[in-house]
Amino acid sequence: MSEQPLLRVEQLSRYYGARPACVDVTFDLWPGEVMGVVGESGSGKTTLLNCLSARLKPDSGRVLYDTRHHGLTDIYGMSEAERRLLMRTDWGLVHQNPRDGLRLSVSAGANIGERLMAVGARHYGNIRQEAVSWLGRVEIDEERIDDQPRAFSGGMQQRLQIARNLVTKPRIVFMDEPTGGLDVSVQARLLDLLRELVSQLGLSVVVVTHDLAVVRLLAHRLMVMRQGRVVETGLTDQVLDDPQHPYTQLLVSSVLQA
Amino acid sequence: MNDIAIEVGGLAKQFRLHTQGDVAIEVFRNLDFQVRFGECVALHGPSGCGKSTLLRALYANYTVGAGSIRVRHCGAWVDMANAEPRAVLSVRRHSMGYVSQFLRVIPRVPALEIVAEPLRLHGIDAAWARERASAMLARLNVPERLWNLAPATFSGGEQQRVNIARGFIAEMPILLLDEPTAALDAANRAIVADLILERKAAGTAIVGIFHDAEIREQVCDRMFEIEPFKVAA
Numbered sequence: 001m002s003e004q005p006l007l008r009v010e011q012l013s014r015y016y017g018a019r020p021a022c023v024d025v026t027f028d029l030w031p032g033e034v035m036g037v038v039g040e041s042g043s044g045k046t047t048l049l050n051c052l053s054a055r056l057k058p059d060s061g062r063v064l065y066d067t068r069h070h071g072l073t074d075i076y077g078m079s080e081a082e083r084r085l086l087m088r089t090d091w092g093l094v095h096q097n098p099r100d101g102l103r104l105s106v107s108a109g110a111n112i113g114e115r116l117m118a119v120g121a122r123h124y125g126n127i128r129q130e131a132v133s134w135l136g137r138v139e140i141d142e143e144r145i146d147d148q149p150r151a152f153s154g155g156m157q158q159r160l161q162i163a164r165n166l167v168t169k170p171r172i173v174f175m176d177e178p179t180g181g182l183d184v185s186v187q188a189r190l191l192d193l194l195r196e197l198v199s200q201l202g203l204s205v206v207v208v209t210h211d212l213a214v215v216r217l218l219a220h221r222l223m224v225m226r227q228g229r230v231v232e233t234g235l236t237d238q239v240l241d242d243p244q245h246p247y248t249q250l251l252v253s254s255v256l257q258a
Numbered sequence: 259m260n261d262i263a264i265e266v267g268g269l270a271k272q273f274r275l276h277t278q279g280d281v282a283i284e285v286f287r288n289l290d291f292q293v294r295f296g297e298c299v300a301l302h303g304p305s306g307c308g309k310s311t312l313l314r315a316l317y318a319n320y321t322v323g324a325g326s327i328r329v330r331h332c333g334a335w336v337d338m339a340n341a342e343p344r345a346v347l348s349v350r351r352h353s354m355g356y357v358s359q360f361l362r363v364i365p366r367v368p369a370l371e372i373v374a375e376p377l378r379l380h381g382i383d384a385a386w387a388r389e390r391a392s393a394m395l396a397r398l399n400v401p402e403r404l405w406n407l408a409p410a411t412f413s414g415g416e417q418q419r420v421n422i423a424r425g426f427i428a429e430m431p432i433l434l435l436d437e438p439t440a441a442l443d444a445a446n447r448a449i450v451a452d453l454i455l456e457r458k459a460a461g462t463a464i465v466g467i468f469h470d471a472e473i474r475e476q477v478c479d480r481m482f483e484i485e486p487f488k489v490a491a
Binding site: 030033188189191192195217220221234235237238241242244245246249250253 | 273274275276277314318319320321343344346347364365366367
């Protein structure tokens with residue numbers, strides 16, 4: 001086991017006016033760990049994800065990331081340029097809606113290649129080769145490489161978004177409802193693919209979802225949020241099979257058995 | 259003592275059902291329990307006395323209210339009742355296997371991969387892991403035509419044998435078995451009994467729930483009686 005967490009969150013709070021969105025959130029995420037954040041809409045989980053991924057400055061508290069050269073560093077204490085470099089190289093961000101994470105008017109291949117070029121790749125043949133390889137890994141037919149993603153189904157768009165994120169070999173990926181809005185059969189395929197890629201690449205992941213089946217399959221540990229506060233944490237199977245907090249019990253018992 | 263695999267002390271467990279009138283169900287209190295390497299212990303007691311709860315607590319699938327569950331892990335002790343999630347996961351990956359009663363099926367993942375996964379988590383090459391998984395499935399009489407299918411459509415007995423194959427393949431030093439033969443016919447029960455005896459001879463510490471008296475007598479060295487909880491007068 002490595003000795004240092006990849007991400008350290010200390011007493012993070014964020015308010016919208018007087019209304020708390022996220023209060024006093026503290027946790028460490030270790031390399032290779034997948035953490036699920038669950039809770040109903042309005043519980044503050046998306047606000048938390050935005051704060052963690054350098055897109056929303058918290059009102060108080062710190063988000064520290066283990067940078068390659070300086071160890072644990074406050075991401076909001078970095079310069080804008082340093083932060084942008086991190087987001088392009090070390091971090092990935094998978095949006096619920098693939099249209100927010102893709103460029104719809106350029107080809108699938110270019111969507112993947114663009115992130116490679118942002119980290120310095122210049123050789124066209126290599127970039128295209130890498131794009132072909134990643135299309136294969138996310139189960140998109142290589143022949144679609146020159147098509148625009150607007151011509152793809154929702155499930156294919158989501159898989160393309162994942163390829164675009166993973167091509168630069170990030171160390172941590174933030175996911176916001178990655179299976180939201182997809183058909184159940186498409187969801188299962190995407191989840192299985194994500195599970196496989198995350199374990200192959202040893203990624204650290206923070207995945208926000210309201211779907212307990214998603215975290216059961218993907219996450220090592222869980223954080224349950226309600227009204228901006230973390231009400232329960234633990235191993236995923238522990239929290240789902242033996243929930244302690246009244247809210248978690250309600251959440252788990254409300255899932256319909258198919 | 260060096261040959262102790264699991265040492266449980268002062269364990270207490272109650273369920274508090276917040277959504278059902280805040281009922282508290284006390285399962286056990288002040289439970290002490292030890293298992294050595296190379297022995298097989300059957301948890302015993304009437305239905306509802308907490309056998310499965312104890313087994314799940316040993317695996318840290320259930321939390322406990324008080325006490326400790328120290329298990330041997332890579333030459334040190336880890337307290338499953340109080341360890342960090344990543345420490346518990348490390349124990350599960352390297353030191354402690356658990357064969358649940360029912361297989362949790364993952365869409366699209368074929369039986370062969372389900373069985374091979376614990377080996378792959380040990381860093382074993384995928385092709386070799388698959389070969390070992392094939393041998394294990396063959397030994398448990400799972401028909402070869404099923405190996406590359408996801409087990410969602412398998413019979414109860416076939417699913418249970420996939421689950422057993424997965425639980426035994428990585429040869430963990432500690433094994434927890436929750437009614438491993440419940441859905442099996444006599445021939446397959448005998449194969450599972452052989453597997454258990456082999457692991458025991460290799461020094462594995464085994465804790466299980468066996469309703470089938472015949473297999474229990476065949477594989478277990480002793481029984482651990484769980485007294486039904488009585489409210490103190």
